[in-house]
Amino acid sequence: MRLELISKGFGMREVLGALTLSLARGERLAVLGPSGIGKSTLLRILAGLDTEFRGTLTGDARRAVVFQEPVLLPWRDALANIVIATGCAPELARDWLAQVGLAGHEAKFPRQLSLGQQRRLALARAFAAAPDILLMDEPFASLDGETAARMVALTDALLTRTGAGLLLVTHAPDEARALNAQAWHLSGQPARLQKD
Ligand SMILES: Nc1ncnc2c1ncn2[C@@H]1O[C@H](COP(=O)(O)OP(=O)(O)OP(=O)(O)O)[C@@H](O)[C@H]1O
Incomplete structure (x- = not known):
């Protein structure tokens, strides 16, 4: 991509100025920068959610997005949240739930899960879509320190296991380090990307 x-x-x-960014399976990139600089805007362009920009996005990488808010279907249980969103087989959805530590929670509705569990469900849903590139927008924000650290470790393990690439948007340089992601900074007006 x-x-x-x-x-x-x-x-x-003008929020974002000229920049070039390439990302392939197995590569990990973190985009850091202050609030309002354009990180989410960049992620939405890369995800294909915003096509109103000047420039070109090329490549046929499968992409999955994890947002800060898990964005789950409230009236569907955990298993259905994965099956409906990805079209994957229920057995595969069950397997992904187990991989994020949610075995036994298949029939629970999102409101019956803690925020940390909802985030893990969203992570399972993203991986069930078999992405080449996982795009994550502040996925560890507003979790307590221990829960956030566990989620970072889980994300790291699943990326390694699947070979998916990562683009992480975050305020936190330590998250980028923990995920072995190359850190790039957005700064300026309009914002430009600079390598760490
Ligand atoms: N749909 C929109 N319409 C108008 N302005 C927008 C829209 N989306 C974002 N912006 C503006 O673009 C700028 C960049 O926003 P963006 O959400 O990308 O920043 P960010 O770096 O992700 O911030 P944060 O870290 O607070 O999430 C902000 O000034 C924001 O107000």
Whole structure:
């Protein structure tokens, strides 16, 4: 997957300036920067969720996105949340639930799960889609320290096991380090990407 961005703005305001970013399976990249700089905007472009930009996005990598809020279907149980979103077989969904430590929680509804468990369900759903690249937007924010550390370790293990690439948007350099992700910084107005 390769993005050659000329610019991205909202209305008259240019948020992102020219930048080039390539990412393949097995590669890990973290995009850091202050609040409001354009990190989520960049992730949404890479995810294919925002096509209103000047530039080109090329490649046929399968992508899955994990947002800060788990964005689950409230009236469907954990298993159905994965099956409906990905179209995968129930057995595969069950296997992914087990891999994120949610075996036995298949029939629970999102409101019956803690925030940490909901985040793990969202992670299982993302991996069940068999992505080449996992795009994560502040996925560890607002979890307590221990839960966040466990989730980072789990993400690291699943990325290694599946060979998926990672683009992580975060405020936290230590998350990038813990995931062995190369850190890039967004700064300036309009924002540019700089290697650490
Ligand atoms: N749909 C939109 N319409 C108008 N402006 C927007 C829209 N989405 C984002 N922006 C603006 O673009 C800028 C970048 O926003 P973005 O959410 O990408 O920043 P961020 O770096 O992800 O911030 P945070 O770390 O707080 O999530 C902000 O000034 C924001 O107000």
